[in-house]
Amino acid sequence: MPFLGDDMADALNALVILANFVLVPGLAYGSQLALGALGVTLVYAVLRFSNFAHGETMAIGTMFVILATWGLQSVGISFGPLPTALIALPLGIFVAVMLCLVTDRLVYRYYRRQKASGVTYLIVSVGVMFVYNGLIRFVIGPRDQIFADGQRFILKAREFKSMTGLNEGLAIKTTQVVTVVTAILTVGAVFWFLNRTRTGKSMRAFSDNEDLALLSGINPDRVVMIAWMMTGALATIAGTLYGLDKSFKPFVYLQLLLPIFAAAIVGGVGNPLGAIAGGFVIAFSELFVTFAYKRVVTYLLPDSMAPETLVQFLSTDYKFAVSFVILVIVLLVKPTGIFSGKSL
Amino acid sequence: MKNNGFFIVVALIVGGVVGYLVGSGQKEIVEVEKIVEVEKIIEVPAKADVKIGILLGFTGPIESLTPDMAAGAELAMKEATDSGAFMGGSKVIGVRADSTCVDTAAATAAAERLITSDGVSGVMGADCSGVTIATLQNVAMAKGIAMISPSATSPALSDLEDSGLFFRTAPSDARQGQVVAEMLMEKGIKSIAITYTNNDYGKGLADSIQMNYEKLGGGVTISAAHEEGKGDYSAEVAALSQAGGDMLVVAGYLDQGGKMIIQSSLDTGAFSTFFLPDGMIGDALPEAIGADLNGSIGTVPGTDSPGATMLNDLAASAGFKNGPFTAESYDAAALMIMAMQAAGSTDSSAYKEKVMMVANAPGEKIFPGEIGKALEIIAGGGDVDYVGASAVELIGSGESAGSYAEILVDGGKNTTVGYR
Numbered sequence: 222m223p224f225l226g227d228d229m230a231d232a233l234n235a236l237v238i239l240a241n242f243v244l245v246p247g248l249a250y251g252s253q254l255a256l257g258a259l260g261v262t263l264v265y266a267v268l269r270f271s272n273f274a275h276g277e278t279m280a281i282g283t284m285f286v287i288l289a290t291w292g293l294q295s296v297g298i299s300f301g302p303l304p305t306a307l308i309a310l311p312l313g314i315f316v317a318v319m320l321c322l323v324t325d326r327l328v329y330r331y332y333r334r335q336k337a338s339g340v341t342y343l344i345v346s347v348g349v350m351f352v353y354n355g356l357i358r359f360v361i362g363p364r365d366q367i368f369a370d371g372q373r374f375i376l377k378a379r380e381f382k383s384m385t386g387l388n389e390g391l392a393i394k395t396t397q398v399v400t401v402v403t404a405i406l407t408v409g410a411v412f413w414f415l416n417r418t419r420t421g422k423s424m425r426a427f428s429d430n431e432d433l434a435l436l437s438g439i440n441p442d443r444v445v446m447i448a449w450m451m452t453g454a455l456a457t458i459a460g461t462l463y464g465l466d467k468s469f470k471p472f473v474y475l476q477l478l479l480p481i482f483a484a485a486i487v488g489g490v491g492n493p494l495g496a497i498a499g500g501f502v503i504a505f506s507e508l509f510v511t512f513a514y515k516r517v518v519t520y521l522l523p524d525s526m527a528p529e530t531l532v533q534f535l536s537t538d539y540k541f542a543v544s545f546v547i548l549v550i551v552l553l554v555k556p557t558g559i560f561s562g563k564s565l
Numbered sequence: 566m567k568n569n570g571f572f573i574v575v576a577l578i579v580g581g582v583v584g585y586l587v588g589s590g591q592k593e594i595v596e597v598e599k600i601v602e603v604e605k606i607i608e609v610p611a612k613a614d615v616k617i618g619i620l621l622g623f624t625g626p627i628e629s630l631t632p633d634m635a636a637g638a639e640l641a642m643k644e645a646t647d648s649g650a651f652m653g654g655s656k657v658i659g660v661r662a663d664s665t666c667v668d669t670a671a672a673t674a675a676a677e678r679l680i681t682s683d684g685v686s687g688v689m690g691a692d693c694s695g696v697t698i699a700t701l702q703n704v705a706m707a708k709g710i711a712m713i714s715p716s717a718t719s720p721a722l723s724d725l726e727d728s729g730l731f732f733r734t735a736p737s738d739a740r741q742g743q744v745v746a747e748m749l750m751e752k753g754i755k756s757i758a759i760t761y762t763n764n765d766y767g768k769g770l771a772d773s774i775q776m777n778y779e780k781l782g783g784g785v786t787i788s789a790a791h792e793e794g795k796g797d798y799s800a801e802v803a804a805l806s807q808a809g810g811d812m813l814v815v816a817g818y819l820d821q822g823g824k825m826i827i828q829s830s831l832d833t834g835a836f837s838t839f840f841l842p843d844g845m846i847g848d849a850l851p852e853a854i855g856a857d858l859n860g861s862i863g864t865v866p867g868t869d870s871p872g873a874t875m876l877n878d879l880a881a882s883a884g885f886k887n888g889p890f891t892a893e894s895y896d897a898a899a900l901m902i903m904a905m906q907a908a909g910s911t912d913s914s915a916y917k918e919k920v921m922m923v924a925n926a927p928g929e930k931i932f933p934g935e936i937g938k939a940l941e942i943i944a945g946g947g948d949v950d951y952v953g954a955s956a957v958e959l960i961g962s963g964e965s966a967g968s969y970a971e972i973l974v975d976g977g978k979n980t981t982v983g984y985r
Binding site for chain 2: 238241242243246250364367373374377378379382390392394463467468470472473474476477507508511512513514515516517531533536537538540
C-alpha cells in the first residue's frame, strides 16, 4: 500500500473482510429470507394461519424451475452470463401457483367452510408439508442439485486484491447480485400491487376486517385465490434464489422454515414491510453473531494487542439457534413484532 | 398480547418439526465406514458346514457399497469350499445380516441372530465404526465370537478391550493421520486449518491429523466440525478463513458438506488448496469443482501390490465389482478361514490366536484366488503369509498396517503419485 497510510489500509482490510464474509452474503441471505417471510406473512394476513408448508412450497417451486431449466438447457437456450433459471422462473411460478390453488381447493377450502381455528389450519399445513416433501423426493430425489449456470462471479477475490492492492479479497457472486436485484423488483411489485391496484386494496381491506370487506362486496374467494397465487410466486422466487445462491437440497428448505418464521414474527406477522425488515434482521444476526472477528480485530488493533483466540461469540453450529433466540425475545418483549403486525 | 402464547406454540412446533426432519434427513447421509467379524464359540464337528456371518449395512448410508463387499467375502468362502481342503472337506457358508451402518440397536439384534440362531463361527463385519464397536462389545465379546471388520477405521477400535477377538483389514485413521501429517510437512506446509464432519469418523481422523502434525512441528489454527446436509456453509468457511492457514484439511464426505465447504472456500477466496483424506477421494469431486481443485492433495487406502488387480479379474468373472472395501472384505473372510484351518478348529478362542500368524510373514505368500493352495499348505503343516487383495499386514492388536496412495488433483482428475 504505497499510497495509503498503514492505518488506513488496515481499516480498509478489516472492512473488506467484513464485506466479503458478512455484508455481501448477509444481503443475499436476507433477501431470500425476506421473500420467504413475505409469503408467510401474506398467508397469515389473508387466510389467518401459519403456513408450515411454506418451506416445502419454496422447494417444490424451485424443483419446477430446475426441471424447466434442464428443459431449456437441453434445447440449447441460455441467458448469457445470467443463470438460465431466471428464464425458467415464470414457468416454475406458473406450476407452483397451480399447485397452491389445487391444494387450496382440495384441502384448505374444506377447513375454511368448517370455519376451523388457526391451530387446525396449522396442523393441516404440516400435513400438506409432508405431502409436498414426499412429492419432491418422488420427482427429483433427496440429493442436491446444482442448477446455476452462466458466469459465476462478478468480482473474484483475486481480481479485487490486484485491483485495489489490499491484502484481503472481496468476491461477489453473480447469484448474489441476481438475488438482491430480483428481491427488490419483486418486493416493489408486491407493494405496488397492494397499494395501487383495486385487487390489492381489496386484499388489504379483507385482511383488516373480513366482515366489513364482505359487506362492501369484496369476493372472499377471489381474495383467497390471489393470496395463494402471490404466495406460490413468492415462494418459488425465494426458493429459486436460495437454490441458485447456495444449492438445492430438498430438506434444506425445511431448515429455512425456522429463520423464515422468525423473520415474519420479528417484523410483525401480517405486515409485509415487517417481513422484509425481519428477513434482514435475522440474516445479519445469524452472520454477525457466529462470525470470527480475529483478523478484523487484528487489523484494527495495534500488533501488540492482536487476539490469540478466534473472537467468535457463538460457534457456527448455533447458527439456527440465533434466529430461535431472537424469536423468543421478540415474542416476550414485543409480541406484535418490530412493525406492529396483523395488517396488510 | 393475545397472540403471544399462540406464537410461542408456533415457534416451538416449528423448532420441533424442523429438528425432527433435519435429524431424519441426516440419516440419509452417506457415511463410509466399516464392517466387523464375529466368530462362534461352539465347536463345529469336522466335515460339518461352517457358517460365517456377513454383517454389513445392506440398508442405510453405505448400501451402495455393501453388495460388492459381501460378494467379495462370499467369493473367498466359495474358494475355500470348492478347494475341498478346508477342515477336511467342510463347506463354508456365508450368512448375511444387516448392520444398517448407523443403527446400533438394529446391528446388535442382527449380530445376536447370527450367533444364537444361525450359529455362525465368526463374523465378517461390521462395516461402520459405530455399529462395529456396539456389536463387538454387546454381542461378540459376550458370546466369545471373533470379528474381522473390512472397513471400520476409527482409531478408538485400536485400544478397545476386545479379548483378542477383534481384527480389521482396514487401517486405523490413526495411521492415516500420520500419513497426512508427513505429506503436509514434506510439501512445506507449516500451518493448516481442519474442518471435519461431525461423527466418529471425522472427529477421529481430525484429532489424529492434528496430533501427528503438531508432533512434526506444524501448527493447527482451528479444528472445527461441520454438519452434513446443510444448504450453506458460508458461516463455517468464514470462521475457518479467519483462523487462517496455508491449507484446509477437509475430513468430510465428497458428495456432501466437504464438497460445499471447498466450493464456498474457493468462492470467497478463503483457501485455494485443500487436503483430501479418504472420505473426499472420488471422481465426483474434481468433476464438481473443476480446475480450481488442481494442486490439492489427498490420501486414500491403496496399494500397488498385484493382489488388487488379481481380485479385479476374479470379481469380474464372478459378476461383481471390486469397489471400495471389497478387497478388504475378501481378505477378512480369507483370513478367518485360514485361521480356522491353522487352528484346526472353528472355535473363536482357538483360531483367534492364528489370525496374525496366517496374515504375516514368515510363510508362503498367498494372493487372491490361492485360498485353496493356502489351505493345503496349512493342512500340510506349512506356514502362509497372506497378502491378499489389499496387501494385508496386521499390526498392533490386529489391524491393517495401512498402505495409502498419495493423490494429486491434476488436470481435473485424481492422479496417484505414490504410495506410502
